[in-house]
Amino acid sequence: MQKLKTYIESLDEILHGGIPEFAVTVITGEPGSGKTVLTLQTMFNNARHGAKCIYFTTLSEPAPKLIRYTQMFEFFDEDLINNNFKFADLGSALREGGPDQAMERLIEVVEAEQPDIVAIDSFKAIHDLVPDTESARLFVYDLAVQLSLWSVTTFLVGEYTPEEISHSPEFAVADAIINMGTETSELASLREIQIKKLRGSSFNSGKHFFEIGSAGVRIYPRVGTALNIESSTSGGRVSSGVPGLDELLHGGLPSQSATIIEGGTGIGKTLLGLHFMARGLSEGEKGIIFTFEETPDQLKAIAAHFGLSIGSGTDVEIQYTAPVELLGAKWLTLARDRVQELGAKRVMLDSVSTMAMGVTTERRFKDLIYTAVKMFRSMGVTFIMTMEAPELLGSSMLTGHGISSMSDNIIMMRYVEVESQLKRAISILKMRGTSHENDLREFKITNEGILIGEPFKHFQGVLSGLPTPAAQ
Template structure:
């Protein structure tokens, strides 16, 4: 049997709920003080007003004026929302000097229930918000009466066809386990000093996206960023390669990086990872492929200045409109917001993405408790979408034992290219090689990499360089090495 979906009014949450809430059922939104439960509920009612539905707010907490001010601050439509206030008025508070107005001895429960039913019969609401339902405990004499009262109220609202949202301010000695058992769906808002996450733990009659999804409260209200799911924007990968535009580097890769693959570009600081990756991205843009650089490590002005210094046509690629740079500053985005940027880039037709780099990714994003998991999720999403992806990964040891990656993401990579510092006769040189290409063959030898005023220069294979994977590389062919030194000195 098909069910009718209605929007929650919260951006991104309908996607988590596989299309929205089910009309005529109820949902519990639970969270600590300040997590955004009331704002959540106001979005829900405002969406109903926008859909020409009737909305009833049963207010058991904050004064109505405060709720309306909150809604106005976020631009939510509340003018047509009907309020039924069970919260204490200022006069009651002044008289009692406490909120004991909610104690069962002070309330005639039959009259309370009757008034509420009369209000529902009069308004015939399509949507109802009870905020917060935990205050209902103070209107009942014991736990048994509380549970039976909530169940009776929900059954009555279901009879009149209302979709109901309840909020719960559970915490400390107050639990809402019994309410979770009674409702059709449960949505939790979890808040930490670094991030906010929404989690759906129950949704009768519907599938939903499990796990934590980032959310935040901004001037525009509450927004949810669904966690990326590999394959949600799957598209066929076009045949072809991502060329670097440097013939010798493409030779090392037997033509370039296959389209739609994930490449990890690994090496220690200062070895040229960003420059090498940028070479691929610029060439892709100049060939008409929509490309984007997510920059975690450096300021855009620094990248532009360095590109100018070594002759990379970065400005041409930017001017073409095919390349864009998104600078990710520390603490600017949650991991969910960044994943949404990636999703938007794919939706807009991006064909090549570079993430620079894994260390900045870990340090700059808020709410990131599993760097490896997030990188794997993003990489698999981009691969399924047919996007050529370059992930710049920094290894901490400049010399010594060889490590392909630091974040244990090598199983994600279709291709692994590594750059390495080596010492020869008191000089530090750079070499580049390929450790893995899943979809094509590649050259097994190492080549010298130089970054000059004329751009990237990749030399011929270096059969005399051995032992780099052992951590103690050596130049075994003295004659060849000496000749190479002489040639370099003559060029200088």
């Protein structure tokens, strides 16, 4: 079965390729939910690809206003009007002769123009003029037959209550149902879209967030749903950018792996991440730093202070998101798009602890990290995440938020008190499927960045944070 693309990227992903050709799709939602914008955007996108589209208005939004507002969107193209895209009125026929006359007018136009796509907005306005349920069923059935047998893909747009959705014949006849609405989260109002039915095709179920901007509708697929990325594996190792650490890692981090760098505040997690990114740049690998803490300027200043080059912004891109503004699905989609556009091979997330503040539940946070790990791996990216340890000294607890199992590698950085001095220790706690050194090494932060030293050979209980001299 062929599918009609909406050319709204993430919507086509959710629909697993688009809407079945010649299908009748009901687009429903509350007033202002974006039904008309989504429909117009889909039609203009298709008109641009050569499809002939007719947008019938009825007795909802007056056509002059619709035409006026549509021009504010970037998808509007005046050259398409009256060529591949036409507005047509059904309201007059409805006023004069009711639904039957509107049907006659519709069929007359369809037979004359032979469009590929038709929208009726609002179809609910026609429905409301049909006298009884029996007549409504016949009317909707005949309409669906007429349009699908003229090879027309149809969108019926309307505001229906949940009760109407369960009883109205258009929902039984429809091949696809797309529901648009809003969800209130504290003071914020988030737009959401849900595919409720798609005959003859699989789709990503559940609610997906979306926004409406000058480009039209932008959808962010629900976290946890498969993002459409081709998988690739290359194997090999990538340098961490810290020579002594590469020794502990037996040559570097496995390519396309996910690594958590965990440690107390100020211990050097971000700096280690900057080493990793700078090393990538020196090897011609582009990278992106997704930061929820330091701003791009602050990160660049830190890197510059330690003589680490992270480029002018074109080679290592820094994307800052305030955790209070985080929308997991949106972040994930934008991260994927930026990595794809830049061709990034290294990604740093600083830090997952701060990111977690912006996610409403621990479950959602785990889903977000799990999906990000999977996504970056399939994109051929080596991914590191910094994570703050809850304790300053020692390590009675392993990585917080229950995400350690999602990472392939864990690098642990700890403060250690030795002879009244605060020292720093680093060790490799985990490397999935590969060997590594088990040494607990001292490291220092110098003007050149992180310098890995010798193991704490003369002490025991280093991981407790308060080591004691080892017995001779």
